[in-house]
Amino acid sequence: MSLSCNSSLTSIRITSSELQTRAGKLLEHVTEKRLSGVVLFDNYYILYLTGFAFIPTERPIAFLMNARGEKAMFVPRLEREHAVSETGFERVVDYVEYPCDPHPFQILKKTLDSMGISGDIGADNDGYPWIYGYRGPSLSELTGANVIKVSAFLEDAMMIKSEAEVNLIRESVKWGNLAHRLLQRYTKVGATETEVSLRASHEATLAMLDTLGPLYRSQSLFHEGASAGYRGQIGRNAAIPHALANNITFQAGDVLVTGAGAVVWGYTSELERTMVVGRPSEGQREMFAHMKKAQEVAFDALRPGARCSDVDRAVRLYYEENSLPVASPAPGGQQRRESDSDFRGLMPFWKHHTGHAIGLRMHEGPFLDVGDHTVIRPRMVFTVEPGFYAPDMGGFRHSDTLVVLDDGIEILTYYPRELESLIID
Amino acid sequence: MSLSCNSSLTSIRITSSELQTRAGKLLEHVTEKRLSGVVLFDNYYILYLTGFAFIPTERPIAFLMNARGEKAMFVPRLEREHAVSETGFERVVDYVEYPCDPHPFQILKKTLDSMGISGDIGADNDGYPWIYGYRGPSLSELTGANVIKVSAFLEDAMMIKSEAEVNLIRESVKWGNLAHRLLQRYTKVGATETEVSLRASHEATLAMLDTLGPLYRSQSLFHEGASAGYRGQIGRNAAIPHALANNITFQAGDVLVTGAGAVVWGYTSELERTMVVGRPSEGQREMFAHMKKAQEVAFDALRPGARCSDVDRAVRLYYEENSLPVASPAPGGQQRRESDSDFRGLMPFWKHHTGHAIGLRMHEGPFLDVGDHTVIRPRMVFTVEPGFYAPDMGGFRHSDTLVVLDDGIEILTYYPRELESLIID
Numbered sequence: 001m002s003l004s005c006n007s008s009l010t011s012i013r014i015t016s017s018e019l020q021t022r023a024g025k026l027l028e029h030v031t032e033k034r035l036s037g038v039v040l041f042d043n044y045y046i047l048y049l050t051g052f053a054f055i056p057t058e059r060p061i062a063f064l065m066n067a068r069g070e071k072a073m074f075v076p077r078l079e080r081e082h083a084v085s086e087t088g089f090e091r092v093v094d095y096v097e098y099p100c101d102p103h104p105f106q107i108l109k110k111t112l113d114s115m116g117i118s119g120d121i122g123a124d125n126d127g128y129p130w131i132y133g134y135r136g137p138s139l140s141e142l143t144g145a146n147v148i149k150v151s152a153f154l155e156d157a158m159m160i161k162s163e164a165e166v167n168l169i170r171e172s173v174k175w176g177n178l179a180h181r182l183l184q185r186y187t188k189v190g191a192t193e194t195e196v197s198l199r200a201s202h203e204a205t206l207a208m209l210d211t212l213g214p215l216y217r218s219q220s221l222f223h224e225g226a227s228a229g230y231r232g233q234i235g236r237n238a239a240i241p242h243a244l245a246n247n248i249t250f251q252a253g254d255v256l257v258t259g260a261g262a263v264v265w266g267y268t269s270e271l272e273r274t275m276v277v278g279r280p281s282e283g284q285r286e287m288f289a290h291m292k293k294a295q296e297v298a299f300d301a302l303r304p305g306a307r308c309s310d311v312d313r314a315v316r317l318y319y320e321e322n323s324l325p326v327a328s329p330a331p332g333g334q335q336r337r338e339s340d341s342d343f344r345g346l347m348p349f350w351k352h353h354t355g356h357a358i359g360l361r362m363h364e365g366p367f368l369d370v371g372d373h374t375v376i377r378p379r380m381v382f383t384v385e386p387g388f389y390a391p392d393m394g395g396f397r398h399s400d401t402l403v404v405l406d407d408g409i410e411i412l413t414y415y416p417r418e419l420e421s422l423i424i425d
Numbered sequence: 426m427s428l429s430c431n432s433s434l435t436s437i438r439i440t441s442s443e444l445q446t447r448a449g450k451l452l453e454h455v456t457e458k459r460l461s462g463v464v465l466f467d468n469y470y471i472l473y474l475t476g477f478a479f480i481p482t483e484r485p486i487a488f489l490m491n492a493r494g495e496k497a498m499f500v501p502r503l504e505r506e507h508a509v510s511e512t513g514f515e516r517v518v519d520y521v522e523y524p525c526d527p528h529p530f531q532i533l534k535k536t537l538d539s540m541g542i543s544g545d546i547g548a549d550n551d552g553y554p555w556i557y558g559y560r561g562p563s564l565s566e567l568t569g570a571n572v573i574k575v576s577a578f579l580e581d582a583m584m585i586k587s588e589a590e591v592n593l594i595r596e597s598v599k600w601g602n603l604a605h606r607l608l609q610r611y612t613k614v615g616a617t618e619t620e621v622s623l624r625a626s627h628e629a630t631l632a633m634l635d636t637l638g639p640l641y642r643s644q645s646l647f648h649e650g651a652s653a654g655y656r657g658q659i660g661r662n663a664a665i666p667h668a669l670a671n672n673i674t675f676q677a678g679d680v681l682v683t684g685a686g687a688v689v690w691g692y693t694s695e696l697e698r699t700m701v702v703g704r705p706s707e708g709q710r711e712m713f714a715h716m717k718k719a720q721e722v723a724f725d726a727l728r729p730g731a732r733c734s735d736v737d738r739a740v741r742l743y744y745e746e747n748s749l750p751v752a753s754p755a756p757g758g759q760q761r762r763e764s765d766s767d768f769r770g771l772m773p774f775w776k777h778h779t780g781h782a783i784g785l786r787m788h789e790g791p792f793l794d795v796g797d798h799t800v801i802r803p804r805m806v807f808t809v810e811p812g813f814y815a816p817d818m819g820g821f822r823h824s825d826t827l828v829v830l831d832d833g834i835e836i837l838t839y840y841p842r843e844l845e846s847l848i849i850d
Contacts, residue, residue, distance in 0.1 A: 057788050058781070058788055058789075058790070058792070076777070077776055077777070078776050078777045097777055097778050097794060097796075098792070098794070098796075099792055099794055099796040099797050100778075100794060100795060100796040101795060101796035102796075103796070124555070125554070125555075129550070129554060130549070130550075130576045130580075132786050132787070132788040132789055133580060133781070133782065133786070133788060133789040133790030133791070133792065134790075135576075135577060135580070135790070151555045151560075152560060155555075155558060155560070192634070194630065194631065194634055194649065194650070195631055198626075198627045198630060198631065199627070201623075202623045202624070202627050205619065205623060206619065206620055206623065209617070209619055209672045216672075222647050224619065225619070247634045247641075351502055351503050352501070352502075352503045352522055353522050353525075356483070356558070357558065361557050361558070362557070363482050363483050363557040363558060364483075364557055364558040365483070365558030365559075365560070366558070367483070367523070367524055367558065369522060369523070369524050369525060370525060370526060371522075371523075371524035371525040371526035371528070372524050
């Protein structure tokens with residue numbers, strides 16, 4: 001039984017007609033730019049256009065489309081059946097193996113020639129990237145063609161989500177919520193972050209698979225199911241937002257920054273919460289309140305027609321115009337120079353922009369950043385997650401995932417945001 | 426307490442003097458090629474040269490070294506403390522945020538100028554790849570420099586492991602063994618692959634963390650601890666080697682292809698076994714025996730001084746010169762044409778080359794492949810994993826990790842290989 005081949009089965013995956021619409025838009029771009037065709041190597045672009053998920057390795061995989069809209073997949077023999085069943089393409093060209101002899105790109109060249117893809121070729125990269133030991137010529141070296149980047153077009157297209165995509169993100173949110181609920185339940189003084197994270201992720205994933213059954217496929221490269229954890233953001237380490245994990249034991253007074261999500265047919269969501277172990281100190285309460293307020297400033301500024309930079313500027317203004325009630329020392333003993341906007345108000349506790357788009361990738365553009373002037377449009381999906389980082393106290397950050405509506409926003413994540421709900425007794 | 430700053434603590438991580446030796450060899454290459462310096466973006470190359478592990482995102486990170494051997498890291502402010510503590514570099518240049526204004530690459534340009542890196546610049550890629558929504562100029566567009574690829578040099582250097590690297594791979598093997606032992610123990614008719622994989626991985630990881638304590642850091646981008654699972658390679662699906670996971674229920678008669686490993690200070694290993702649920706059929710026994718024999722053919726051919734292609738040719742010869750005892754149908758109803766080496770003997774069941782090198786990356790070069798004529802040298806580490814794939818019966822593959830010695834090989838994985846040890850009652 002294959003879900004992809006029987007449209008009468010209930011399914012939540014992206015339909016093949018939606019995939020065809022996406023490829024059709026790319027074809028319009030090819031026509032407009034007078035390209036002979038496109039060659040895409042990026043696994044996310046290929047997943048977006050074909051529904052085919054794969055783990056990129058040293059064996060190159062490519063999506064090809066010529067100016068007549070004829071599509072083909074180029075894959076190692078190893079992936080042939082998988083590519084045929086996932087894409088439904090009539091033309092799946094395989095090569096024996098990498099590196100082999102001749103090099104797979106010799107087969108690619110023949111395929112491009114036979115499809116009439118030459119001269120001006122659109123691509124996401126001039127050749128397959130040299131990952132996992134792959135070596136090979138660039139597309140321009142191989143074909144003598146003029147390679148024109150189409151990545152910006154694809155990035156722009158992927159920004160606006162369809163109803164089906166938003167629904168998959170909604171589904172992802174639910175299971176991230178469960179994983180986070182379990183994470184909070186199992187977090188106790190004396191437990192370690194890894195045991196709690198593994199248990200919460202493990203149980204949430206089994207519940208998710210038992211609940212969704214055949215409706216579910218991960219279609220992700222690295223993850224299956226739901227997960228929740230701490231990424232080392234515990235106690236003092238919380239001040240380093242993307243620190244890699246250590247197996248730290250929870251202690252009273254720790255400030256914890258969590259992260260939870262789930263991958264559903266490739267789509268993901270983000271839920272992060274700041275939790276405090278034991279009775280929060282006054283300083284912790286103060287910082288938490290600022291974090292929560294800064295997030296609300298972003299929610300208020302985020303609306304269709306505004307620019308991404310407007311949202312981040314509003315949040316930065318909040319940092320600049322507010323300060324701690326007592327003359328708290330700035331992080332790292334830095335001198336506060338009120339003339340320098342980097343050090344005004346709460347800016348010493350700032351480390352990163354307000355948020356980013358999310359979908360098939362955990363981060364994607366546009367960014368809620370003072371340097372990104374993209375106009376916010378309905379059906380963009382963003383995380384909103386301004387953070388405060390104090391070396392002596394920890395990091396403070398909530399992240400919520402929201403979708404832009406015609407007349408506002410809908411916050412998709414619904415885990416409690418207030419401090420009283422996030423205290424570990 | 427920081428392991429990296431206190432050399433008197435017992436540690437199994439790569440020492441800073443070994444990291445300096447690696448960078449020193451790259452500097453020799455820079456000098457030899459008369460480059461003004463190098464710029465590296467690839468996270469594995471950066472981990473190899475600096476010990477700094479990070480998750481690549483839309484925020485570019487680079488390692489810089491000029492022709493005088495002066496090193497610097499280029500990171501977002503978010504990663505500053507992390508980069509300083511992991512690399513110990515005096516010079517860590519940060520930019521405020523991506524995309525921000527000015528673009529981070531403007532800061533990179535200033536840094537390159539100040540280090541005298543211009544003209545002929547070595548790099549692994551002409552600019553930061555456009556991942557997770559990143560957009561930006563290429564290095565050559567940014568600087569007007571002539572960008573010369575140094576990836577092949579780095580790939581060659583990473584092929585030969587030091588004693589410390591082999592020891593980390595040895596440590597990885599142990600915990601992959603535990604995860605696999607638990608995986609086999611919990612696999613039963615009626616259980617599902619995900620519940621068994623999660624439980625085995627979960628318990629093995631906790632045992633590993635409790636055992637190694639502060640000796641352990643993952644330093645991996647996506648994994649912590651040990652894991653074992655099936656990757657959807659169950660029953661009939663096993664014939665698709667890299668199929669993404671589904672939550673399949675084990676049934677009597679299933680042929681299972683497993684995968685287990687652990688990541689230790691970034692280094693990994695590979696252990697895969699073919700298991701059969703219930704009493705194996707004659708056909709299954711026959712195919713298993715061929716798989717095991719083909720692996721032994723590879724072990725025999727793999728020795729210092731031989732070429733990688735010799736090993737794969739020996740294995741292919743085994744496929745070509747042997748056949749099933751009865752006239753079994755070839756996969757997919759393909760016609761057997763004895764004149765075509767693709768269809769001779771057992772070749773219809775062939776899908777991929779014999780193996781690959783492994784280390785910081787799950788796959789790396791050189792490859793045990795007829796097209797890779799690299800001479801095998803002591804302290805290369807390989808997986809050996811010829812496979813047989815029959816749509817009606819499943820996939821058959823063991824993978825073992827070995828290190829090349831001065832006068833032979835040492836197989837590092839020690840999980841039982843014979844069928845009688847791999848039957849699930």
